[in-house]
Amino acid sequence: MANTFSLILVCVTLVTGIVYALEKLVWAKKRAAKVAEVEAQTTGLDDQTKAKITHQPWWIENSVSIFPVIAFVLVLRSFIYEPFQIPSGSMMPTLLIGDFIVVEKFSYGLKDPVWRNQLVETGKPERGDVAVFKFPPQPNIDYIKRVIGLPGDTVRYTQDKKLCIKPSGEKQCTPVPLTNYTESEFIQNNIPLIRLDETMGEHQHQVLVNPLRQDNVAAYQPRAGVREWIVPQGHYFMMGDNRDNSADSRYWGFVPEANLVGKAVGIWVSFEFDRSDDSFLPSWIPTGIRLNRIGGIE
Known part of the structure; x- marks a missing residue:
């Protein structure tokens, strides 16, 4: 398309x-x-x-x-590079609403700008990358998630919200370490979300979980209620860092390699849009700038 x-x-x-x-x-x-x-x-x-x-x-x-x-x-x-705006909280705490990011277009191959046919192969996603891609059900929409499963991997997401990954060709499923269990400043339905450090290969980043919310496993794809996925060749399994508030591969399936846009590498500016209910300002006008957000993406 x-x-x-x-x-x-x-x-x-x-x-x-x-x-x-x-x-x-x-x-x-x-x-x-x-x-x-x-x-x-x-x-x-x-x-x-x-x-x-x-x-x-x-x-x-x-x-x-x-x-x-x-x-x-x-x-x-x-x-080379393309700017994107973060529209939702599915990648909190790594990325916040109002972050403007830089995406490295040549990380996953050079593609023609219209039909997106690959011209030159320059690299493949690594487990733990933050990647922008065309949403498979609606390719005109760009999504951003973290790469969890590579082609051939078996991905498990347990009832206690932990990942276990069996790389292609290996016999054992390796749990993804979660450490530093702390209460975050993010609130959902008056419940503080829990912040944890997650280590995935050379990537260490933070994730959020809601301790009182159960996964909607009935909506899992391709089989309702099954917490294990085998990633097909040429595809990737993506998840948001805000694990209980992310529409990702658990719910709509795998991302074809052809849909990859690039790797998110930095935040170049970040705006706040918080305002009171009686504010007269239009919702698209920033109320502040978060200079401390500017920098690389883990």
């Missing part, structure tokens, strides 16, 4: 690029030749006449001006 914004950006870049090339290689030379021809036929060429001959139509002038900028944005956004 084509990305509408990327398609528009590619089309604008292509059109302005053609005009830019024709201007530099053909039209500018023709105007210069015309000036030389007129000067050879007259004793002199006043500035007004010269300006009239060398005048660029508005559409050429605008195309030449914006093409380098548009081309730079296209290359940067498609192949």
Whole structure:
């Protein structure tokens, strides 16, 4: 499925690029030749006449001006880095609503910006990465979750909210360590969420759990009530760090490798949107900035 914004950006870049090339290689030379021809036929060429001959139509002038900028944005956004905004709390405490993040587009392969066909393979997701991907049921929507299961892995999520992963080719399921059980500042239905440190390979990050909330195992996919998943080849199992408040692979299945957008690597700005119920400000206007949030993502 084509990305509408990327398609528009590619089309604008292509059109302005053609005009830019024709201007530099053909039209500018023709105007210069015309000036030389007129000067050879007259004793002199006043500035007004010269300006009239060398005048660029508005559409050429605008195309030449914006093409380098548009081309730079296209290359940067498609192949290097792209900004995203965090719209929900499913990745708390790692990412908060109002965080604006930078996604490294080349981490999981270079893809064409319209149809997302892979052009060059540059790497694969690692267990514990925070990844942006196209939501499988609705590919026009971007999701962000943590990579839990790699192709061939067996992932278990126990009733006491602990992960156990059996990597492809191994016989034993290895529990994912959870340490530093502390009460967090995050509240759900007047219940403080519990913050824990989770270690997954070389990644150490924090997760939140609601000690009084049970998983909706009846909604698990592909089999209701079954807490174990075998990740197919070419797919990944994703979960949010806010374990009891995340719609993730437990509920809608695996993420195909083709849906991967990139790896979230940093927060470049973070806004607060908290306000009282009687506030007159529109909900999209920030009420503060969280400078302490700026930095890398664990």
